[in-house]
Amino acid sequence: MSNSARFDRGHTDDLMSFLAASPSPYHAVANAAERLEKAGFRQVAETDAWDGEAGGKYVIRGGALIAWYVPVGATPATPYRIVGAHTDSPNLRVKPHPDTHSGGWRQVAVEIYGGTLLNTWLDRDLGLSGRLTLSDGSHRLVNIDRPLLRVPQLAVHLDRSVNADGLKLDKQRHMTPVWGLGEVHEGDLISFVADEADVPADEVRGWDLMVHSVEPPAYLGRDHELVAGPRMDNLLSVHAGTAALAAAATGGATLPCIPVLAAFDHEENGSQSDTGAEGPLLGTVLERSVFARGGSYEDRARALAGTICLSSDTGHAVHPNYSERHEPGHHPMPNGGPILKVNVNQRYATDGTGRAIFADACERAGVPWQSFVSHNSMPCGTTIGPITAARHGITTVDIGVAILSMHSARELCGADDPHMLANALTTFLEG
Structure with a gap:
């Protein structure tokens, strides 16, 4: 059997x-x-x-x-x-001052949590989740479970040796997700997250936020004998x-x-x-x-x-x-x-x-x-x-x-x- x-x-x-x-x-x-x-x-x-x-x-x-x-x-x-x-x-977690930018791109500053395989976070549709700490000491869970962020990989045309020599990622320079274009203002990200959580932004005193892949778990294999997630x-x-x-x-x-x-x-x-x-x-x-x-x-x-x-x-x-x-x-x-x-x-x-x-x-x-x-x-x-x-x-x-x-x-x-x-x-x- x-x-x-x-x-x-x-x-x-x-x-x-x-x-x-x-x-x-x-x-x-x-x-x-x-x-x-x-x-x-x-x-x-x-x-x-x-x-x-x-x-x-x-x-x-x-x-x-x-x-x-x-x-x-x-x-x-x-x-x-x-x-x-x-x-x-293991994942990528939002830094205390998350709003950053480079070359006209709006980005989110993240810190590497645990021993994650960095390359697996590249070119994925990423959401944002965790908790907000409010001025009264309470917490509000937040889960933005839709494509919001992305860590883009460098095109092979700009890194011709990547397949021969292997991908080399700098945790500080290469793992910062993008989430839009244009000017960056301090407080943009947290105001956005507070709005998603239906709380006033001025009530947010702290946060523990992290990115996650929005691709759902799925059965895999000829007979569905495996699960990916x-x-x-x-x-x-x-x-x-x-x-x-x-x-x-x-x-x-x-x-x-x-x-x-x-x-x-x-x-x-x-x-x-x-x-x-x-x-x-x-x-x-x-x-x-x-x-x-x-x-x-x-x-x-x-x-x-x-x-x-x-x-x-x-x-x-x-x-x-x-x-x-x-x-x-x-x-x-x-x-x-x-x-x-x-x-x-x-x-x-x-x-x-x-x-x-x-x-x-x-x-x-x-x-x-x-x-x-x-x-x-x-x-x-x-x-x-x-x-x-x-x-x-x-x-x-x-x-x-x-x-x-x-x-x-x-x-x-x-x-x-x-x-x-x-x-x-x-x-x-x-x-």
Whole structure:
């Protein structure tokens, strides 16, 4: 039986809608929260006192979301089962003084965020999204999801050696998008964005804006066995984790653990922020949940000692045109199931115990799984996994879905892998 016959493409359809509706981390957490609300979760404010009642709760801080479900009968020492992910993706972000120009062109000054593949942003129709901060301290989401910007590539006639010598891009000089012609005035861009968000421009005090490709996700291939789309690293895992937590909560009355989704911001630039995995947010939420249920420091220590985290992030599928860049004995393939990510130098947190935990979850979910390890001559990337393990002292396993074109403006995965990942995460969260 093929994977397509076994796994529901409805999940992948919903993922594609989620990707299209989540051009920024702020939109991603808002959309995840909306899905959790439909599953009976409720938002709690960090500034309020928390109760220890059973049920689903979540906290939003900026581009991060922590959600958890307390089953009936949970004690202060009940351990957590955590799915970790991140909401940010490499892209181009608007600078504090965005209005610039050159040669009669109106342009937008941008800063490079994360380790993006610069060439993938060239000659694309780009929109603008993020949030505005208003004078009263509130935020307004904005999503201009239509062709607005473009980073034009130099014509081959003016760079005759580009195909022989390769494209060389200067981050400062060559990555500035154009968005029109004519004179430039300070405040033009923000006035335009404020008007799009239906707020007075003089009410805008700050902004966190970024560009995104307006091309929608799409099935690809003869049999539609692949999906192409933006921000799969790592909204694919955020979406799967949200679906898994909602599913676990549906039958959560008898859960032996407290399932958690931790979706952090700023993974792509090191996680060092108040909304990143290296910040205190997750630890504070877990600790407050223990104390809200009448627990002590001893109960907190017991709960964390029994806690397990699956850090879910995308990994590399074997590239058909560069297979020599991959470890010969480990060639993850799309639609082969989620991957277990291993690095003995602790760029990934997985060990033998973690392998057993992941294999058990996949077996009980009825999904295949694969192993990923880097070629010895290729530096290995990292994730929130080692940070989570070290900061909180909890067993952590790095997993994910194999994709091509990681950190491109548009990535590629197997159409069945998202649902397989969600099934494995659901089984894991159910304990």
